[in-house]
Amino acid sequence: METVAFISTENGDDLIVSFAVIDPADPTEIASLTLLRTPKYEHLLGECERGVNVSFERYVEDDEELLEALHLDRKSAVVRLTTSLRNFELDIRKVDEREVKAMREVLTQMNHDGRIRLLGV
Numbered sequence: 001m002e003t004v005a006f007i008s009t010e011n012g013d014d015l016i017v018s019f020a021v022i023d024p025a026d027p028t029e030i031a032s033l034t035l036l037r038t039p040k041y042e043h044l045l046g047e048c049e050r051g052v053n054v055s056f057e058r059y060v061e062d063d064e065e066l067l068e069a070l071h072l073d074r075k076s077a078v079v080r081l082t083t084s085l086r087n088f089e090l091d092i093r094k095v096d097e098r099e100v101k102a103m104r105e106v107l108t109q110m111n112h113d114g115r116i117r118l119l120g121v
Contacts, residue, residue, distance in 0.1 A: 001078070001089040005030055007099040009106045013040050017103050017110075019079075019090055021056075031057040033081075033088065035067055037110045051115045054083045070107060072120035082117075 003022045010016040015037045023029040033056045042050050052067035069082040077095075081088040092100060104121050111118055 001091050002033075003091045003093075004079075004095055007092070007095050007103050009099075009102045011106050011109060014038050015106055015110045017106050019092075021090070033057075033090070035107075035110065039112065052110050054081070056088075059086075067116055069117035070119070070121065072104070072118075074120060 002019075003024075005020045005022050007020070008016075008018045017035040019033040020030040021033050023031060033054070035052050035054055037052045049064065054065045054067050065083045065085045067081065067083055069080075071080040072078075073080070077091065077093040079088075079090040079092055081090070107116075107118060107121050110116065
């Protein structure tokens with residue numbers, strides 16, 4: 001499980017949720033795990049390319065990774081992400097509740113077409 005220091009969000013032309021994941025080897029270092037969707041331009045993409053793109057600074061890959069499901073377990077403060085390539089478990093106990101609320105709002109906007117299985121959001 002990865003520990004998250006904070007979450008930043010944007011809800012303009014780009015819808016972004018970015019988790020600042022603490023490096024277990026060096027707690028002063030973070031890597032961004034970013035969820036990105038741009039509905040304004042998505043009509044220009046093929047059907048199989050549409051959705052929420054996932055990128056994590058620890059994994060540099062040429063393959064496109066799309067978010068398939070996200071489960072927010074508020075009781076245990078864990079976010080579980082299922083993508084087309086891998087799974088992530090994020091511990092968000094250190095994250096301010098306002099950041100969690102903003103994350104939930106942007107995730108709801110990202111899922112305007114129901115492409116993601118959202119649980120607990």
